Amino acid sequence: MQTLLVAPRAKPDHRTTALLASSVKALEMLGVWQACIPYAAPLRKLRIVDDTQRLFRAPETFFDAAEIELDAFGHNIENRHLVAALEARVSELGLSRITASALAVTSDAGGVTIKHADGEARVRLAIGADGARSLCRAAAGISTQRRAYPQTALTLNLGHTRPHGDTSTEFHTESGPFTLVPLPGQRSSLVCVLDPDRAAALSAMDDAALSAEIERRAHSHLGKMSVEPGRGIFPLAVETADAFAGERIALVGEAAHVVPPIGAQGLNLGLRDGATIAEILADARRDNLDVGAPQVLARYETQRRADVTSRTVAVDLLNRSLLTDFFPAHGARGLSLYLVDRIGPLRRAVMREGVAPAASQPRLMRGEMV
Numbered sequence: 001m002q003t004l005l006v007a008p009r010a011k012p013d014h015r016t017t018a019l020l021a022s023s024v025k026a027l028e029m030l031g032v033w034q035a036c037i038p039y040a041a042p043l044r045k046l047r048i049v050d051d052t053q054r055l056f057r058a059p060e061t062f063f064d065a066a067e068i069e070l071d072a073f074g075h076n077i078e079n080r081h082l083v084a085a086l087e088a089r090v091s092e093l094g095l096s097r098i099t100a101s102a103l104a105v106t107s108d109a110g111g112v113t114i115k116h117a118d119g120e121a122r123v124r125l126a127i128g129a130d131g132a133r134s135l136c137r138a139a140a141g142i143s144t145q146r147r148a149y150p151q152t153a154l155t156l157n158l159g160h161t162r163p164h165g166d167t168s169t170e171f172h173t174e175s176g177p178f179t180l181v182p183l184p185g186q187r188s189s190l191v192c193v194l195d196p197d198r199a200a201a202l203s204a205m206d207d208a209a210l211s212a213e214i215e216r217r218a219h220s221h222l223g224k225m226s227v228e229p230g231r232g233i234f235p236l237a238v239e240t241a242d243a244f245a246g247e248r249i250a251l252v253g254e255a256a257h258v259v260p261p262i263g264a265q266g267l268n269l270g271l272r273d274g275a276t277i278a279e280i281l282a283d284a285r286r287d288n289l290d291v292g293a294p295q296v297l298a299r300y301e302t303q304r305r306a307d308v309t310s311r312t313v314a315v316d317l318l319n320r321s322l323l324t325d326f327f328p329a330h331g332a333r334g335l336s337l338y339l340v341d342r343i344g345p346l347r348r349a350v351m352r353e354g355v356a357p358a359a360s361q362p363r364l365m366r367g368e369m370v
C-alpha cells in the first residue's frame with residue numbers, strides 16, 4: 001500500500017502536548033518517540049485542587065502512576081520537538097510528500113482526486129487530518145455539531161524556582177482550569193482558561209507583571225515564576241463531526257472532533273484515530289479488500305464513535321460544572337472527586353481508563369505492529 005503525505009511545513013507553535021502512555025507507546029512503535037526523549041518530561045503524579053470560592057468544594061485529589069504500576073501517566077513535550085521528530089521520521093522512511101496544501105478534494109465511487117500547487121494526485125482513500133476547518137470533511141459533505149464556550153485558553157511556558165516533582169497540578173477555578181504541566185528541568189507549561197476579556201488583559205501584560213500574576217494564581221507552589229517568550233490565545237469550543245467517514249474519505253483528529261484543552265484529551269484522541277484507521281486498513285489489505293470500501297470505513301466509524309463521544313461528554317460536563325452557578329452541579333463534582341479520592345479501586349480504575357481506555361485500544365498502542 002503506497003502512502004502520499006500532502007502537508008505544508010508546520011507553523012511555529014509554543015504549546016506543549018501531554019501525551020498519555022498509550023500515545024507514547026504508539027510513537028515508540030513508529031520510531032518517532034526515540035527523538036522526543038530528551039525533550040519530554042514524565043508525568044508521574046496529578047493533583048487536582050478545587051480553587052473555587054463556592055460552598056461545595058471538592059477535596060484535593062491526588063493520583064500517582066505508581067498506584068497502577070506505571071512509571072508515568074504520560075509525558076509532556078513542546079509541540080515543536082514532537083513535530084520535528086515526526087518530520088525527521090517522514091524523511092527517514094522516504095515517504096512520498098507534497099509540501100503544499102491541498103487546494104481541492106473531490107471523491108467519487110472509484111477514488112479521490114486531490115489538487116495541490118504542483119498538480120494533482122488520485123488515491124483510493126484520503127485520510128483527512130487537516131484540522132478543525134477540514135477541506136476533506138467539506139469534500140465528504142459531512143456536517144458538524146459545534147458549540148463555542150465563553151472561555152479562552154492562554155498558553156505559555158515558564159521557569160520556576162522550585163522543582164515540580166514530575167507532578168501536574170490542575171487548579172479548578174470559576175472560569176475554568178488553570179493547569180501547570182511539567183517540562184524537563186525547572187520549567188512547566190501553562191494552560192489557563194479564562195473569560196475572553198480577562199485572557200486578553202493577561203496576555204497584554206509585560207513579562208514581570210504576568211509572571212507575578214501567574215505565581216499568585218498558582219499560590220506560589222512552584223516558587224518564583226518567569227514566563228518565557230511566546231504566548232498563545234485559543235478560544236474554546238467543542239465540535240464533533242456527524243460522521244467520521246464519507247465516500248472514500250476518513251477523518252482523524254480535529255477534522256473529526258475538537259475538545260477543549262481540559263484533561264489532555266485532544267491529540268491523544270487524534271492519535272487513537274490514526275492508530276485505529278491504520279489497523280483497519282492493514283486488516284483490509286490482508287483480506288484483499290479495497291481500502292476505501294464502505295464496509296471498511298463503517299468499521300472505522302463504529303470503532304471510534306464511543307471513545308470520542310464519552311471523552312467529549314466528560315470534558316464538557318467537567319467544564320460546565322465549573323462554569324455553572326447551578327448549585328447541585330458543584331455538589332456532584334465535589335462528590336465525584338471525593339469518592340475517587342477515598343475509594344482506592346475506583347481511583348485506580350479512573351486512572352487506568354484515563355491512560356488506556358479499555359474499549360478503544362488499537363494494537364499499536366498495546367505495543368503490537370498493525
Ligand SMILES: Cc1cc2nc3c(=O)[nH]c(=O)nc-3n(C[C@H](O)[C@H](O)[C@H](O)COP(=O)(O)OP(=O)(O)OC[C@H]3O[C@@H](n4cnc5c(N)ncnc54)[C@H](O)[C@@H]3O)c2cc1C
Nearest residue numbers: 017018101102130131153234253254261264265266267268
Ligand atoms: C491550548 C491547547 C492545549 C492543548 N493541550 C493538549 C494536550 O496537552 N494533550 C492533547 O492530547 N491535546 C492537547 N490539545 C489539543 C491538540 O492541540 C489538538 O488535538 C491537535 O492539535 C489536533 O491536531 P490535528 O492534527 O487534528 O489538527 P491541527 O493541529 O489543526 O493540524 C491540522 C494540520 O493540517 C494541515 N492542513 C490544514 N488544511 C490543509 C490542507 N488543505 N492541505 C494540507 N494540509 C492541511 C495544517 O497545516 C496542520 O498542520 C491542546 C489544544 C489547545 C488549544
